[in-house]
């Protein structure tokens with residue numbers, strides 16, 4: 050809507066196909082790409098100074114930034130991925146700063162299925178940028194009549210909200226897949242939110258960021274929206290069904306990364322620990338629920 054925009058694709062054959070069909074049949078089937086979107090396989094065609102949105106899976110972000118470091122350093126960078134890097138425990142903006150020292154980076158996150166945005170359905174997101182002036186410029190540039198961006202300087206809170214809600218969504222899917230009911234899911238979401246906030250605040254986040262779109266908002270969407278891959282993966286785990294291993298499920302690696310950050314910080318993450326145990330196959334959903342319910346009673 051605010052075009053022109055260049056969509057960069059790594060695979061020339063895929064780019065050719067999208068130019069011909071005006072559709073990304075592999076990743077966003079059924080959506081016609083607007084005329085204002087040009088398709089490129091060369092980063093250098095993007096004018097310096099224009100923002101670049103990096104929409105790759107979390108565990109691929111560092112490699113992608115390293116490969117294209119020379120081209121990326123002339124642009125404000127907006128990471129769109131949600132997660133914690135397994136090998137370093139870092140979030141997207143810390144990764145971009147370590148690969149591209151001096152780069153200006155931000156994060157765009159919150160409750161939004163790509164297909165909803167592409168259809169022009171109303172959506173609100175958080176744009177987090179440590180530099181308030183750059184944050185304001187990006188907020189103006191990326192907001193549209195259907196896509197309303199709120200801004201914050203709390204990148205840690207926005208990143209951790211988006212990362213940790215995926216772990217809770219796996220748990221919510223597992224509860225529903227195992228037939229444990231809506232009440233159990235509501236309890237899990239609420240205690241999951243407490244857990245997300247506990248770790249994020251220990252990492253330096255502001256609690257009100259977790260209460261916003263990037264935390265609570267995305268938790269609600271991903272724990273209840275059937276489009277969510279994290280929820281669907283959890284549902285398959287709970288139901289003992291197969292799940293296509295090529296589908297991106299960010300919460301799986303992030304659960305492990307979050308748990309090790311929590312151990313370092315002395316923070317208790319019982320639901321995240323339960324998700325990791327489920328992923329390891331060491332317990333069943335019913336055993337996990339039993340463990341969670343038999344913890345000592347405490348104040349809310």
Ligand SMILES: NC(=O)C1=CN([C@@H]2O[C@H](COP(=O)(O)OP(=O)(O)OC[C@H]3O[C@@H](n4cnc5c(N)ncnc54)[C@H](OP(=O)(O)O)[C@@H]3O)[C@@H](O)[C@H]2O)C=CC1
Pocket residue numbers: 059060063075076104105106107109112113129130131132161162163164296297299
């Ligand atoms: N889909 C959604 O609704 C939303 C997704 N997100 C977040 O966005 C991030 C990406 O998700 P999504 O796009 O859905 O994931 P997909 O798995 O659907 O697509 C991944 C994209 O990243 C590209 N890619 C993967 N690895 C590399 C690499 N090493 N170098 C360059 N490009 C690469 C893929 O290219 P190719 O097609 O060539 O394989 C593809 O375009 C995730 O962190 C997710 O949480 C956030 C909000 C909503």
Ligand SMILES: O=C(CO)COP(=O)(O)O
Pocket residue numbers: 131159160161162215218267270271276277278279280297299
């Ligand atoms: O982050 C998302 C919605 O805000 C997308 O969720 P999934 O990655 O679970 O599909």
